[in-house]
Every structure is written in structure tokens, then in C-alpha cells.
Amino acid sequence: MTGYRVTGFSMLETMVAAMVFAFGAIGATGMQILATEANHEAMYRTRAVYLATDLIERLRDNPEGLETYDSSADNLWRIVGSHSISKEPEPDCVSTSCTPQQLATHDLWAWEQVLDGKDVYREGVSATGGLPSPTGCIRYLGDGQVELAIAWFGRRSMSNAILATSCTVADRYGNQDEYRRVLYLRTYLSQ
Template identity: 35%
Template sequence: MHVNTIRHTRARRQQGLTLLESLVAIVVLALGVLGMLGVQMRTLAETQTGVRRAQAVRLIEDLSERIKSNPRGLDQLEDYVADWDATVAAATDCTSAACTPAQLAAWDLKAWRDSVAETLPLGQAATFASSDTDEDGARRLLGVMVGWRVNERETDADSTDYTKHFSVGTTTQTCPQGLICHLVYIQP
């Protein structure tokens, strides 16, 4: 009988070890799954940033095409200049009425900025004339900066590359707080 008791006690201990091993395995598995979820969330945030950047590039290309389609657009880049918080008002609807090149520039700029606001989350844009001029004194470049809301996961120090100021020549533009910006210079 004594031998039976020892075997029964060993069997109970073995059952307890199996349960403990199972719990440890479940904890390890849960930590692995949480780690994979963290990597997946970071990848999703980076993908969203890439998509937003591609949308910004397309929007800037749209403005460039609008300027090129304006008969005097390349000669009058100053008509396309607007700061971040500037209210652009187009007095004439150029889709149904004949417009002067200056009116068309105002119409294009308003329509384009509305498109930026609709396409990107908290989308904003600033356009500015660069300090570079050609031999006739005309501006050579139009700077276009498009900004959108920073992803919640991009609040670390790595994301500051796209949220600080940009400088080319003597022209400096600052990205507004809480936005990621993309800057392109349009050359006539």
C-alpha cells in the first residue's frame, strides 16, 4: 500500500506540472501575439504615411497642371502664393465664365486648396515664391508645401524630419504643429 501512495502522489505532482507548463506556454504565446500586433500596427501607420505622401504628390502635380493650363500662369507665379492660414476667395466661377489669368489663378488656387482639405486628414497647404530669380528678375520657383495630420503612432523623435522647417536658398517654410509636411518646388 505504501508503494501505491507514492505512485498516486507522483501522479498528482505530474498533473500539477503539466498544468503549470500549459499556463507558461499560454503566457509566452500571448506575449508573442501582442508583439506581432505591435509590429502590425506600426506597419499600418507607416503604410498610411506613404499613402498620404502619394496623395500629397498627386495634389501638387494637380496644382502644377493648373498653373500650366493658365495662359499667363507661369509668368505670374505670385498670383498662386498663399500662406497656411490665408483665405483664398475666387470672385468668379471660371468653370462657366471667361476669366482673366489673375482670376483663373485665384479660382485654381481656391479649388486646389479645397481639394487638399478634402483629400488629406486636416489637409492644409501653403504656396510661396522662392527667393531665386532669373536674369529678368522673375521668380524661378513656386514652393508648394502640403501638410496633413500626424498619425497617432508617429509622435516619437523619428517623425520630426517631416514636421520641422524646410530651407532652400534664403526661403524658409515651417510645417505647422501637429502636421507632417511634404515640400515640392514647381519650376516654370
């Protein structure tokens, strides 16, 4: 009796290999999605750090106007963002010389424009360069100390979201505080 020698793959082996490949592809796709979301979160945090640094430099350049940046005399936050300053203050402080108080008012308007993304546009879409649903808060503590907080709406919920500073606007995030991201800085500006 002559036996047959079996060569090649059986149907079962092929199905197992296809299933292993499919699970690997699904896992790789999931990792890519998570990496993209993490990249967006990092990009927003980097943008918030840039915005904080920009405002701190504006404060350092205008030490006589520090109290104007935080116009609230009750030691609460000065809150800007999401178009809270509707139009450019007069004078524009670019082509005209200004007092320190006028410069502070213009700086806040210009900073809010960048915070809201008004410095970057895409065809057919309004501002695209800022943070999503941003809130910027400034508090001058006296003696050259300034607190700055920037809050924005994150892409994913966090189970340990911080409700850190009182830098919030009522109902800005609704009941979705787990999506809030906050960058908080406290710095000393020489007087």
C-alpha cells in the same frame, strides 16, 4: 512495486505555453498598430504628392498667370490652406471664360478646396478627403521656376522633424513641430 506512467501536460507547462502565446499575441497586435499608423502616414504623403502634381499641372496650363499664383512681390511664399480663401472667386472660370489672372485666382481656390478635403464628404462629418491641418505654399521664382511645399500634421512625432521651408503659418502646429510633415518640390515650367 508498480510505477505510474504520467501522461498529459502539467500545470506549469500549460502556464508557460499560455504566457508564450500571450506575448506573441501582444507583439502581433503592436506590429499591426504600427503598420496601420505607417499606412496612414503613407496615405497622407501620397495625397500630398497628388496635390502637388495637381497644382503643378494647373500652373503648366496657365503660364501667363504664373505671377498671380504667387501674389507676394517680396519673394515670400503664397500660403493657402485651412480655409484661407473663404469663398469662390468670380467668375467661376468653368462656365465662363477668364483672364489668366482670374483663372489663377480660381485655381488657387479650387486647389485649396481639395487640400482641405472639400472634395470628399462623409455623412454627418464635414470634409474628410484632405490632409490634417494642411498648409500649401507656392513661390514663383521667375524664369519658369516654381517652388511648392505642402505641410500637414502627422500622426506620430518624429525626433528628426524638419522645419524646412518657411512654409508655415504662425501657431498652426503650436509647439508641436515634431508632428509636422513637409513635401517640398522645386520644378521648372516651360515658358
